[in-house]
Amino acid sequence: MSLLTAQNLGRSFGPVDIFEGINLSIPARARIxxxxxxxxxxxxxxxxxxxxDEPTTGAVHPARNLRIGYLPQVTTLRSNNTxxxxxxxxxxxxxxxxxxxxxxxxxxxxPACPAAVLERYGKLQTAxxxxxxxxxxxxxxxxxxxxxxxxxxxxxxxxxxxxxxRTRAVxxxxxxxxxxxxxxxxxSNHLDxxxxxxxxxxxxxxxxxxxIVSHDRYFLDQTVRQVWEMTPALEVYRGNYSAYMHQRAExxxxxxxxxxxxxxxxxxxxxxxxxxxxGQNVKQALGRRRRLExxxxxxxxxxxxxxxxxxxxxxxxxxxxxxxxxxxYDLEVGYADEGRPLFRSPDLVLExxxxxxxxxxxxxxxxxxxxxxxxxxxxxSGRVELGASLKVGYFAQAHEGLNPQNDLMxxxxxxAPRLLPAEVRNYLGKFGFRGDDVFNPVATLxxxxxxxxxxxxxxxxxxxxxxxxxxxxxxxxxTQEVLQKVMAEYPGTIILVSHDRYLIDALAxxxxxxxxxxxxxxxxxxxxxxxxxxxxxQLLQAAQDEPSQPAREPAKTEQVKSAAEAVPRAxxxxxxSRNQRQQLQKKIDALEGRIHELEKxxxxxxxxxxxxxxxxxxxxxxAEEYRNLQVDLAPLMEEWEDLAWTLQxxxxxx
Numbered sequence: 001m002s003l004l005t006a007q008n009l010g011r012s013f014g015p016v017d018i019f020e021g022i023n024l025s026i027p028a029r030a031r032i033x034x035x036x037x038x039x040x041x042x043x044x045x046x047x048x049x050x051x052x053d054e055p056t057t058g059a060v061h062p063a064r065n066l067r068i069g070y071l072p073q074v075t076t077l078r079s080n081n082t083x084x085x086x087x088x089x090x091x092x093x094x095x096x097x098x099x100x101x102x103x104x105x106x107x108x109x110x111p112a113c114p115a116a117v118l119e120r121y122g123k124l125q126t127a128x129x130x131x132x133x134x135x136x137x138x139x140x141x142x143x144x145x146x147x148x149x150x151x152x153x154x155x156x157x158x159x160x161x162x163x164x165x166r167t168r169a170v171x172x173x174x175x176x177x178x179x180x181x182x183x184x185x186x187x188s189n190h191l192d193x194x195x196x197x198x199x200x201x202x203x204x205x206x207x208x209x210x211x212i213v214s215h216d217r218y219f220l221d222q223t224v225r226q227v228w229e230m231t232p233a234l235e236v237y238r239g240n241y242s243a244y245m246h247q248r249a250e251x252x253x254x255x256x257x258x259x260x261x262x263x264x265x266x267x268x269x270x271x272x273x274x275x276x277x278x279g280q281n282v283k284q285a286l287g288r289r290r291r292l293e294x295x296x297x298x299x300x301x302x303x304x305x306x307x308x309x310x311x312x313x314x315x316x317x318x319x320x321x322x323x324x325x326x327x328x329y330d331l332e333v334g335y336a337d338e339g340r341p342l343f344r345s346p347d348l349v350l351e352x353x354x355x356x357x358x359x360x361x362x363x364x365x366x367x368x369x370x371x372x373x374x375x376x377x378x379x380x381s382g383r384v385e386l387g388a389s390l391k392v393g394y395f396a397q398a399h400e401g402l403n404p405q406n407d408l409m410x411x412x413x414x415x416a417p418r419l420l421p422a423e424v425r426n427y428l429g430k431f432g433f434r435g436d437d438v439f440n441p442v443a444t445l446x447x448x449x450x451x452x453x454x455x456x457x458x459x460x461x462x463x464x465x466x467x468x469x470x471x472x473x474x475x476x477x478x479t480q481e482v483l484q485k486v487m488a489e490y491p492g493t494i495i496l497v498s499h500d501r502y503l504i505d506a507l508a509x510x511x512x513x514x515x516x517x518x519x520x521x522x523x524x525x526x527x528x529x530x531x532x533x534x535x536x537x538q539l540l541q542a543a544q545d546e547p548s549q550p551a552r553e554p555a556k557t558e559q560v561k562s563a564a565e566a567v568p569r570a571x572x573x574x575x576x577s578r579n580q581r582q583q584l585q586k587k588i589d590a591l592e593g594r595i596h597e598l599e600k601x602x603x604x605x606x607x608x609x610x611x612x613x614x615x616x617x618x619x620x621x622x623a624e625e626y627r628n629l630q631v632d633l634a635p636l637m638e639e640w641e642d643l644a645w646t647l648q649x650x651x652x653x654x
Contacts, residue, residue, distance in 0.1 A: 008058035019232035030209040036230035038476045069179035077166045079158040090176035146198035164190035182210040192361040218501035255304035312430035318391035318462035326350035331382035341380040345521040355494040357504040360514030393463035397470040404443035431456045447474030464492040472500045591640045
């Protein structure tokens with residue numbers, strides 16, 4: 001059953017058509033990404049689905065009583081509440097029940113309390129318990145901590161939070177509301193890697209449906225099962241982002257081959273007709289002409305549009321550097337006037353052609369570390385030594401190297417003064433700046449435009465050591481793909497600060513992680529995937545080393561569960577033998593049988609709780625049994641879903 005459908009959906013602003021003729025359906029438990037170039041209408045489509053805007057044509061049809069949660073890209077949360085009070089709004093029905101329970105308890109102090117009060121109290125207490133009345137504070141803490149809030153933030157007024165914190169507060173409220181459908185526009189924008197990974201795990205467990213607009217390719221790989229590409233028409237691809245990239249290339253190659261084959265067929269038919277229209281084979285030529293005219297009118301294929309690269313980036317090499325690029329001795333990074341360092345570092349060694357990724361939470365000191373390497377900020381203690389014959393290029397996260405008073409032409413001339421105006425305009429066109437755009441002041445550019453301009457300047461400087469601070473921030477997916485390809489081909493050395501795990505996984509040969517709790521930098525030599533496997537192995541080992549607890553103790557259950565879920569799920573196999581599919585189907589059938597048994601037992605408990613016995617102890621026992629059955633059911637449902645998805649991917653029955 002679909003939660004939401006849309007037919008012939010279109011949106012125009014004045015004479016400008018953003019998109020038209022879009023048809024879509026969002027099923028239960030969907031995991032969908034919407035991708036496409038900036039300006040194609042992804043945010044507009046999400047607003048239409050959320051009911052925040054009205055379509056120009058067509059209509060959106062939500063299911064009856066559908067509860068939708070919508071996270072806009074830019075939030076304007078205004079409230080006098082504290083962060084905790086704002087989160088509590090998700091539990092207003094439970095708080096009302098708690099007030100009623102308290103009032104009933106006061107009445108029950110009277111020895112002459114009517115039996116109806118006792119009966120009402122028993123039913124209400126059971127419903128309160130089953131709805132999470134005794135656990136919602138823990139749920140609030142889990143979500144706020146997962147999204148990167150400190151306990152000291154809980155009682156801060158919303159008005160004192162930064163813009164990014166307000167966005168996270170809105171997201172926290174949405175997750176606690178537990179809607180049927182979540183519509184998320186760039187949800188990872190204000191989250192560090194740890195918080196994004198927590199959100200990924202939360203979405204994997206969640207029973208609702210989610211539609212995501214995001215430039216975070218790794219996040220999409222971990223969360224979605226279907227990709228909608230807006231071109232501005234809607235093309236559907238199955239699988240995560242990496243699968244979409246593969247399928248898109250295959251689809252283009254297939255359409256190109258079909259177009260070229262038809263073009264060749266048309267050419268041959270036209271040659272035959274031209275040679276025989278007045279000869280002995282005139283009847284055959286006339287017949288072929290009629291068929292060809294019908295083909296050209298009804299079945300002519302158009303050439304598939306190759307996705308245009310949004311920029312033509314190059315990273316030139318300024319000669320070979322020495323083999324040793326960077327070495328540190330007893331280094332502590334920070335500011336002397338603060339009295340203590342941000343972190344201490346082991347003695348680091350970075351060699352030529354390596355790519356090191358520096359990761360860690362916001363505020364841990366990553367940018368300060370880069371500026372220490374660049375000698376813009378002195379070390380708190382110790383020293384940094386750079387190797388011989390280095391030509392350094394620096395991409396600053398805040399684009400401090402751009403002069404907001406310059407226009408784009410003037411800004412390019414700061415690094416390439418000999419370029420003629422026509423050459424500058426042509427060069428800027430390769431980075432997506434066309435026409436009169438080149439005369440816009442830097443101060444008026446969007447974040448993505450500033451990023452492209454900074455890359456255009458960097459591309460004019462030959463280097464052999466690049467220090468890049470969040471280079472993919474605000475860039476659309478196509479531009480990120482180009483940047484990643486160029487960086488992979490760069491023959492120099494790269495020091496990369498980024499939250500873009502997709503980029504890190506593709507390039508990094510070392511991971512340097514900043515741990516603000518221990519105030520130290522930790523070094524892992526290997527790729528990001530190897531680093532994650534190592535970290536997840538540590539988590540699992542820590543969970544296994546914990547003293548054993550009763551099977552249903554919540555704290556222990558959640559701890560082991562979250563550790564297991566930190567391991568990235570293996571991608572489903574696309575091809576299975578017939579015997580493998582049969583064995584998989586047997587497992588699914590067995591799981592369905594066990595799930596059916598548990599659901600029957602849960603139904604019995606629900607009927608008993610709907611008409612509870614007079615004995616409170618019996619009611620409590622039934623409620624406990626109900627909770628235990630739910631705990632048993634959850635992992636079976638998750639296993640069934642994984643196996644069914646694997647079988648479906650392999651072309652089986654499920």
